[in-house]
Amino acid sequence: MKRSVALLIALVFGIGAVGIAVAQTPTPAPAPAPAPATTPAPTQKPADAKPKPAEMKMKAKNAQGTVKSASPDSVVVAGKEKAKDTEWTFAVDSKTAIRKSGKAITAADLKPGDQVQVRYMDHEGKATAVAIQVKPGANAAKSTAPPAEKK
Secondary structure (H helix, E strand, O other): OHHHHHHHHHHHHHHHHHHHHHHHOOOOOOOOOOOOOOOOOOOOOOOOOOOOHHHHHOOOEEEEEEEEEEEOOEEEEEEEEOOEEEEEEEEOOOOOEEEEOOEEOOHHHOOOOOEEEEEEEEEOOEEEEEEEEEOOOOOOOOOOOOOOOOO
16 A cells, blocks of 8 residues: 555656746747748738827817917917917928919918918827918908908
């Protein structure tokens, strides 16, 4: 009886030692299977593409207000954000679409007092205008004199 108990303990100990040794042996990573040379890789449709983290941060935002000043490379707009008066300075580049009465204009054509709606993106800590739309009749509404008649 003592002998069978000792044999059983030795057997359990041996199995445990082998199990530990197997568990510590590193398993080589399986090599990736090469793709057949005749089958082209499937192309991913843009709709299926997941946005990259940097693209997810770059969502377009909107602001609206009155032009305070404009130059060929920037526009300063005063408006309200969350019921507080605020002022934005938007960078303008060759990709910025600026429209007034359906016609393309430049940032230099913007005048102080123009009512605008700006679609912009934060790019490297700078608000860059993607599109600026001048609201029709914004400056005309400030004028109290009736329009002159042509004869």
